[in-house]
Amino acid sequence: MGPLIVPDSSLPTTLADLLSNSLVLRQTAPYLPVSALYSLAATSKSLHHIVLHSPEVFRHLDLSTVKSAVVPYAPLDSGGISWRSERMDESLTEDEFYSGPLRGIFSKLERRRLLQNVHTLVLDGLSVPADLVREIIAEDRFNVRILSIREAKNLNERKLMQVLRYAVRPTRPQGSPRIKGIYFFGPREPAPKPDAQSNKKPSPTISRGVMSSQGAQIGAEWNLKSSEALNTALARTEDKWYQCTGRVLAKRPSLEWAETLKACEGIIFFDVVLCRGPRHDPTKAFVSEGPTTGVPNPASYLNPAIATVALGPSGCETCHSCPEGAAAFGQSPVSQFPLLSPLPLHSASIRAAQMPHTIDGSRPPPLFVRCEECLKGRWCERCHKWWDEDCYTGSAIAQRTELQQTEFTEAVQASGASHLAAKKTIKVIGVRRDCFGCGHTCIDCKELFIRQCRTCRNEYCIEDNDASSDTRCDWCNYTSRRTLEMY
Structure with missing residues (x-):
């Protein structure tokens, strides 16, 4: 056995020494884009070994900013001109064509044995066909726990719903699916604004009245900021689902999506939840048996629907509660809470994705969310006050x-x-x-x-x-x- 070599304490600590600590590397790597990680690996052999052989580096992989992941081709609806100019195989399907860039990236990561290390995968705004989502969910070469496909292109929603229903079927293998959370309904994260403003002169715009003036735009921006600050202070959190935000989703999901979420309940979680109003409960809703007048009864039964309205932490304006009870984090079932944005960087667990962060570190506020059908005639769209079924029938x-x-x-x-x-x-x-x-x-x-x-x-x-x-x-x-x- 040779002599023990003790490192010289007089030498300064290098970046490789810091990143060789798995705790430091795990806390640092999610903040670096993929291009920065590969540039770091190209600087020295020690950093190359740390980046490409540590399981902590690609645990959170964001491909939404990678240029090579974008499909550079024109749509196939232009008579197939772009298709034939590339001289591709005639047996190539449309999903295979649009998923080509991402499949190439996944193939490279698999050859370098890095694909299994990815637990959180962000594909926002990219071309993500439903067949590719099926591979991420079903194939063993993927180990993704949280997947984000917000504002994805070339994604067939009906086909995606079929993939999800098949993944949660009662006869599925034990321990499947590995994926636990999917971000799909909300907007993607906004791109960071540059610190330095460009020196280019602004292009001349056509005046469209008083509201297009600079003073009006500044006033509207400050009104929006003050409203957001007030909502944050009242709810003690910046999460939109826990504030008096009103309509959280720009587009109302279809009823088929509600049935899909009902089938995935408790198995796969999403960035939305089902409405728990009493009209969605067949044991509490009123079912009329006599002749109808053409107008639905205010207490009649409703099919499952996705909650799209955030009502704030105070509840009903009269009783400050609701018939179904508020969802309290840590006490209510986890299926009653949506996945919050932004995605967690250092964890791929559902609890980390659902946990609201308060500005003062106190206990999270209760969650009151409903669908618009359950609030018809009882919700003010301006001040977001509302009344439940016990306080006002409507x-x-x-x-x-x-x-x-x-x-x-x-x-x-x-x-x-x-x-x-x-x-x-x-x-x-x-x-x-x-x-x-x-x-x-x-x-x-x-x-x-x-x-x-x-x-x-x-x-x-x-x-x-x-x-x-x-x-x-x-x-x-x-x-x-x-x-x-x-x-």
């Missing part, structure tokens, strides 16, 4: 009920007070559509934004009618000569 159409008006009139007559004084003492609930721009609003928002024109006596919104004033609508406030424009 109606099938989004208007205030006749019972409210009757109770209001009787209270005014019984008290003998003025109309304005009685209006302050009685709390009118429910919503109606007073403005097509604002959506369904409550009585408080109507008093703030809806005015009655002194000239034509019609109601108007002071925010959506740009040319209006506080006393006149945009039509009556327009002083120039009016002409009838047919087209």
Whole structure:
């Protein structure tokens, strides 16, 4: 046995010495893009060995910023011109064509024995056909736990739903599928803004009125920032699902997706959850057996639907709760919580992806989410106040009920007070559509934004009618000569 060689303590610590520590490497590698990792591996033999032989480096792999992962071809719908110019095999399918760049990257990682180390895979915005998703879920060469395919291109949703239903079938092998979470419905992470502004002169734009001016744009931006700061302070978290965000998803998912999430419940988790309103429970919902009037009953049964509206942490405006109960993190079943954005960098567990992070380190707020059908007539789209089924039955159409008006009139007559004084003492609930721009609003928002024109006596919104004033609508406030424009 040779003599023990002790490293010279007088030599400075190198980057290779730091990265050779698995803890430091695991905390550092997710922040580096793939191009930076390969550039680092090309600097020296020691760093090359650390990057390409450590299982910690590619545990979180983000390919959304890799240029070679983008399909550089034109769509195949142009008569097959681009297809034939490449002289490709006629037996090549469309999914194989669009998944070519990603298959090439996966092949390289597999040859270097790095593909098995990937636990979190981000493919946002790339060309990801459903067949490629099936391979990631089903094949043993992949070991992905969390997959992100938000805003993916060339992805057949119906085929993807079939892949997911087959993966969670009752006769599946034990321990499958390996994948536990999929990000699909939410928007992808925004690209980081450059610190230094470009020296190029801005291109001239056509003026489109007062709202296109620089002052109006700055004011709108500050209003948005102040609203987001207020929501964060009230909910004590920056996660949109726990704030009074309103509609979280830009596009409402189909009912087929709700059935797919119902089949995957408890096996594969998504960045959305199913609505747990009482109308989705067949034991609580009302099922009419007599003749119908053509208008659905407010308490009738609803098929499973995805919750798309975030209602904030305070619950119902009257009872501050809901019939199905709020979802409390750490106490309620994990199937009641969505995967939160951004993706966790240092862990591929579902708990890490679902855990909300509060700004003060306190206990996470409760989660109140519903689908729009369960909130019809009982949710204000401006201030996001809402009432549950126990506090306000509502109606099938989004208007205030006749019972409210009757109770209001009787209270005014019984008290003998003025109309304005009685209006302050009685709390009118429910919503109606007073403005097509604002959506369904409550009585408080109507008093703030809806005015009655002194000239034509019609109601108007002071925010959506740009040319209006506080006393006149945009039509009556327009002083120039009016002409009838047919087209």
